[in-house]
Amino acid sequence: MWKDVWMPGRRFEAQELLLARRERRLKQSDVARVVGVSAARVSAWETGRSVPDPEKLPRLAEALSCDLDRLFPRVGRPDLKDLRADAGYSQTATRELTRTSTAGPVAAAETAQRRLAAEYEQGVADAYGVSVEALRRAQERSFGHDVPEPGEPEAEAYGGASDTTLPATLDGKITYLLQQLPDPLSDAEIAERGNNRVTAPVLTADLVCGLRTGAVARASDDVLDALAEALDTTPLIFRSGDAGVQRIIAETLALKNQVAAIAARGGAESGLSAELLAFINQEVGKARTEAAEHHDQRRPA
Structure with a gap:
């Protein structure tokens, strides 16, 4: 089964890579030679067993005589x-x-x-x-500021993007969540914040760095709980692979960003009344409950 893998910046699809190579009648060894890896590595990419490092995507596109943006479409503006x-x-x-x-x-x-x-x-x-x-x-x-390119419109109304698709990988989710925070956090600050909130020495700066960069691909529930606390989210964002749960979480985060943007523009004068705040808090609470219930229902007996 092929995997559609989200990576910060570009989307990689194993099947597209395989089809592009076959269309050009190239061997895996031909592609590997240009990219500077083994044929076995190319095979792993084509079958979804592993994902190429982002800096290898340009050489992959070159090896296949494909446009980089066409073969590996960009997701959002580049950092x-x-x-x-x-x-x-x-x-x-x-x-x-x-x-x-x-x-x-x-x-x-x-x-x-x-x-x-x-x-x-x-x-x-x-x-x-x-x-x-x-x-x-x-x-x-x-640094978390989605600056538009010249000629592009400013961020959408209320500062929220319309795309509510979350990254698929653990490191991608961590990067995404860090971008939602009002102030940047270092790996050490994330570890300290998470440990304080779960009242246990679960995280270290090195572990956070490994998870954030993808060097560490998996973590225990205790680690994920502490990481979620540090990044002001629910552990379900890391634990659940259910598309419905992920959609609910993404929409909740988008709502949170919209509220923050309204508040930054003037609070109650822009419509952020006590009544609106109560409604938002109620809906966010419902969304979190729905995500948890959905996750529990899908869990094997």
Whole structure:
């Protein structure tokens, strides 16, 4: 069974990769040679057993003589990680761009810990094939601000996107949830916040980093509970693979963002009255209950 896998920035479909290769009458070894991996790795991608790193997608598209956007459509506007991946750079390789001993400057900006120093911007932008202004817009998105591209309309009314589809992977969900927070959190802050709320030393900064980047693909229920508490959400977002539950959670998060946007524009003067707040709280409560009940009903006896 093929998998449709959501990755931050682009959507990867194993079946599309397989069909594109067969249409061009290429062997897996032909594709592997261009990408710089083994034929077995290409086979794993085509069967959905694994997913290529985002920075390998441009070489995959090149190997198949396909347009990158057509083969791997973008999901939303690009952030810094997306620009790096589209340029084919691993995070480690970016130290060549900043001429530093580590990838720290780029890594810190991608994880919303510290913005790129001005001295690095031009070199990084040139390597990514974008302007400094485009680089800065992507950086703001990494810090949770969905800045539109020139000529695009501002974010939709009330600041909420109409797409209520959640990422499929654990790291994708963590990245998505971090973008919903009003202030960026470091891995250490997430760990401390989650541990405090569940009153147990469950999370560490290293574990959070591994889960957020995809280096750690699975976690125990205790870890997921603490992570959900730290990111102001329900553990069901991580535990349940049911499409209905995920839809309810996504719509609840979208509603939460709309409320925050209305409040930021003037509170009661913009219609955020006590009556409206009571209604919103009631509906959010119903949505959470419905998600939990739906999940319990689908659980095997």
